Structure formats: C-alpha cells, structure tokens
Amino acid sequence: MLKKTFVLVLGALILVTSCKNKSEKENEETWRTKKEAVANETHNQLLEVEKEQGWELLFDGETLNGWHVYNNPDGESVWEVKNGELHSVADDESLTAGDLLTDKPYENYELTLEWKIASRGNSGIFMNVQEREDVPTAWQTGPEYQILDADHMDINVAEKNPGCLYVFQSQANPAEMKRGEWNRTRIKQVDGKVEFYLNGVLTAEQDFNSPEWKQQIAATHFEKYPEFGKATEGKIALQYWYFETWFRDIKIREL
Structure with missing residues (x-):
C-alpha cells in the first residue's frame, strides 16, 4: 500500500x-x-505582400521627396525629417509655416499612416486639395480628417473629435485617440465616397457627390469658400497649426 x-x-x-x-x-x-x-x-518600409497589393510609400523616412508646402514649394518650411519621422517644428518663427501636401493628386485610393501630436495640439489631413494661387490655403478646398489632442479645448465639440470629418459629423463609432502615443489613420475614397478610420474604428462616411453633402456645406462657414468640397480628386495635405505633430509609415495604394 x-x-x-x-x-x-x-x-x-x-x-x-x-x-x-x-x-x-x-x-x-x-x-x-x-x-x-x-x-x-521597422517603419517607412513596405512588406513584400504590400508591394504585391500595390502599396507605395508616400514618405521614405529620410527626405521630403514627393512633398512641398502649399503654394510655396521652395521655402524653408517648418517641416523636417527627424529620427525617421515627418515632424512639424513649432518654435522657430523664421521658418515658413504652411500645410505640407503631396506633389501628386489622387482620386481613388486607400491611405494609411501613423501620427501623434503634442499636448493641446490641433492638426488634420486634407483630401482632394486644389492647389491654386487664388486659393490661399489647403483647407479652403479640401475636406479634413480631424487630428486633435485630448487636451485641446475643442475636444468637447463632437464634430471636432479625432477621426471626424471636421465640422460636419461626430464620430460614427466611438474611437479613442491615444494621448502621447502613435495613432493609426486610414482613409479610403472611391468615386467620391469616403471612409475614415481611427485606430481600426470607422469614424466617418460621406459621399462627396451627393446633394446632402452640398446641403451640409451650405450650413457651415465653408459656404464662403466656393471651391470647398467640390472635387473628388486632388492632393493630400498634412495640416500645420502651431503645435508639433509627427507622422510616419505614410502609405497609399490607388484603387
């Protein structure tokens, strides 16, 4: 036993x-x-499967090739490449302030990137921008994917939350902006129909060809800008608004 x-x-x-x-x-x-x-x-690189799917890098992590400041391609701007990141300098008034936009226009595409922003900061991604000498700024033509820090005074305005179609809609689904960390944005546009995503969550949908879109414009201050929101093809711009922002892994594929 x-x-x-x-x-x-x-x-x-x-x-x-x-x-x-x-x-x-x-x-x-x-x-x-x-x-x-x-x-x-690793960052600012394409995987083999991404290459097969048609993705291209919009930012190589080393230079500003493919980008320029709106209506000022030759100025010494607030935008720089630092530590493999596209960075906006906020403390040097001798530099040319302005939004940074792609040299090339896009129509049907999917765009992905990562961003983070300084405390109380405000920025955005403009799409379908029409760069013209008679239009002073990118936001006067291009609708905006909103980027906003959680400490900014506008954070309590639903239509100005991160991931929103700025001023026009509150978040379609609740999506959290990670304060002081990298956030992931995805923008998709096909035949004027756009989708916004923040950290994997769908935050906005809009059809820029619809009568409802024109009515929405007419109900905002954008009504004063005759070219705003008309185009479904144009350049992509990163907004500069007096606070530091960082971008990386900017990738696009045309659809």
Whole structure:
C-alpha cells in the first residue's frame, strides 16, 4: 500500500513539474517572440505582400521627396525629417509655416499612416486639395480628417473629435485617440465616397457627390469658400497649426 501511494505521489510530482516546465517554456517563447518583434520594429518600409497589393510609400523616412508646402514649394518650411519621422517644428518663427501636401493628386485610393501630436495640439489631413494661387490655403478646398489632442479645448465639440470629418459629423463609432502615443489613420475614397478610420474604428462616411453633402456645406462657414468640397480628386495635405505633430509609415495604394 505504501509503495502504491509513493508511486502515485511521484507520478503527480512529475506531472506537475512537467506542466510547469511546459508553461514556463511557452511563456518564455511568447516573451521572446514579442521582445524580438519590438527589437526589430521597422517603419517607412513596405512588406513584400504590400508591394504585391500595390502599396507605395508616400514618405521614405529620410527626405521630403514627393512633398512641398502649399503654394510655396521652395521655402524653408517648418517641416523636417527627424529620427525617421515627418515632424512639424513649432518654435522657430523664421521658418515658413504652411500645410505640407503631396506633389501628386489622387482620386481613388486607400491611405494609411501613423501620427501623434503634442499636448493641446490641433492638426488634420486634407483630401482632394486644389492647389491654386487664388486659393490661399489647403483647407479652403479640401475636406479634413480631424487630428486633435485630448487636451485641446475643442475636444468637447463632437464634430471636432479625432477621426471626424471636421465640422460636419461626430464620430460614427466611438474611437479613442491615444494621448502621447502613435495613432493609426486610414482613409479610403472611391468615386467620391469616403471612409475614415481611427485606430481600426470607422469614424466617418460621406459621399462627396451627393446633394446632402452640398446641403451640409451650405450650413457651415465653408459656404464662403466656393471651391470647398467640390472635387473628388486632388492632393493630400498634412495640416500645420502651431503645435508639433509627427507622422510616419505614410502609405497609399490607388484603387
């Protein structure tokens, strides 16, 4: 009887030890995989599968190639490349302030990027921008994907929350902006129908060809700007608004 009991106890100890070692091994492998992933994190690069899907880099992480300041392509601007990030300088008044936009216009496309913003900051992504000498700023033609810090005074205005179609809609679904961290934006436009996403959540939908869109414009201060929201093709612009912003991993594919 004692021999049988000893065998049972020994078997249980072996089983417990085996399970513990297995669990520790699994945890170690999971930890190592995550650690290696973080250590080998890369930005401003395309995966092979992204290349196959037709994605292109809009920002190479080293230069401002493919971008220029609205109506001022040769000025020494507030925009710089620093640590592989597209950064707007907020403390040097000698630099040319202005929105940074693509050299090339786009119509049907999917755009993804990551951004973060300084405390109390305000910025945005304009689409369908018409760069013209008689139009002083990008926002007078291009509807805006809103970027806003949680400490900004407008954060309590529903139509000005991050991920919104600025002024026109509150968030279609609740989406949280990660304060002081990188946030992910996705914008898709096909035949004038646009979708906005913030950190994977759909935050806005609009048809820029619809009669309702024209009515919405007429009900806002944008009514004073005759070219606003008319185009469904144009350049993409990053807004500069006196606070630091950072952008990276800017990718686009035409649809």
